[in-house]
Amino acid sequence: MPGAIQSLSRAAAILRLLAGGERRLGLSEVAAGLGLAKGTAHGILRTLQQEGFVEQDPESGKYQLGAELLRLGQSYLDVHELRARALVWADDLARAAGETVYLGVLHQRGVLVVHHVFRPDDSRQVLEVGSMQPLHATALGKVLLAYDPVARGELGDGPWEAFTARTVTEPAALDAQCALVRERGWADAVEETWEGVASVAALIRDRRRNPVGAVCASGAVETVCGPDGAVRPSLVASVRTAARAISRDLGAHRF
Amino acid sequence: MPGAIQSLSRAAAILRLLAGGERRLGLSEVAAGLGLAKGTAHGILRTLQQEGFVEQDPESGKYQLGAELLRLGQSYLDVHELRARALVWADDLARAAGETVYLGVLHQRGVLVVHHVFRPDDSRQVLEVGSMQPLHATALGKVLLAYDPVARGELGDGPWEAFTARTVTEPAALDAQCALVRERGWADAVEETWEGVASVAALIRDRRRNPVGAVCASGAVETVCGPDGAVRPSLVASVRTAARAISRDLGAHRF
DNA sequence: GAACACCGGTCGACGATGCCGACCGCGATG
């Protein structure tokens, strides 16, 4: 594979830099952050600004991400076949399970949430479409890891960040869990990401039976798990059924 | 202003092209669509793919937008100051008015929705954050046009697309409406975009009193308008109060 | 208040770099 276009890679790095830092960044900060000459960084920023990918605060002269990215991100969702097919099934699952439903795909070293159905009660909830979740500490992530050796390889050997006392941080434990996931056909994560929150996830395959994403039902431990502390079998069944339905919708007819 | 970086502008054009066409596009289609040599288009696409801005269907070899755009779009929302300040006010407005609330900013030749609060009932609704609305046929758009001569200039002389029988399509009529908006301090759009839907919008200013966006309450004609066919004054008051509150939050202290 | 440091932005020369069009292998198609 021949090399990449230098200016484009640099522009992408600038966008990621702006996305990472919480606040706006000045020209010099951007240039220093990527080891570029100021003139070079300025040329790229100027072009990104013209295209709407970056905006400049006229007062301070600092840069931040631009609106065009939001528009293109929405277009990404519009074209996304998995998401389109899964919309109705995710809705059904949320209603049947009475829990929040996420649809996630592998992206870089995490899970990107491409769809989110609120738990069907009136509690205040924020939409998490477009946000990333860790691979090692969520049900979505463990499902995707279990069926994607490449992603597992890229994740390295840890130890990974512990979000709660129950987060899996060691490679041996994670690989054991992944083996279990493959054996059972579903993954759970009980208080591994947030205290009090438990999730169940199952894999979605496309027409060539390749893994393309995962569905997940998530909610309070008290409702997701039974009195024995294990995930309620009926919830597992609902999630697996939804995953199968979406896979079939994508063309994976044979099981 | 010196010229833009060629490869970057071309990459942006490719992304817009992919966002516009509903389906995936092949390399040759992309090259032809922008008048580029195939090799050139391929180099840009390859780089965009490495950076995650574009994905390639391994089966057909066709290209579509990539997941990184969704992630960056979300980051745009995270940093967006107007949106952050407006979140709580928009929520209050939706509850008080009992209608859907939109928050929009000017982008290119339309209104980009940066926040959306569902009407507080249990009806099925789809999130429209990231979508675009026409300037000439929505309350949000007319508010932004009324206070931004540049945007009005860029819109040209019409006639614009008619979405319903009541859509304003002629420049004279639109300019008259804009004058009215400036005089009253708010805009309405009754069945100008969709049959049966009416909206009220008011302007949001930043600390230098420059227009930066608009809030809008939108719902069925029967609930938004009174028996005389005009928008209910109490709803207008709620929207204007919300707009003032957000503006004040942004630092526009003096009125 | 003057010297200073630092900012965003510009400029022009140099040469690395991205552009182009011919070419390749493959799969679909008749």
Place this chain on the structure above:
DNA sequence: CATCGCGGTCGGCATCGTCGACCGGTGTTC
């Protein structure tokens, strides 16, 4: 089985992006 069109590659040429010095304004410090 020949043909067409596809995505992808390659190498030479000159264009285009890069770099570091430089400018004017602003806020800071002593």
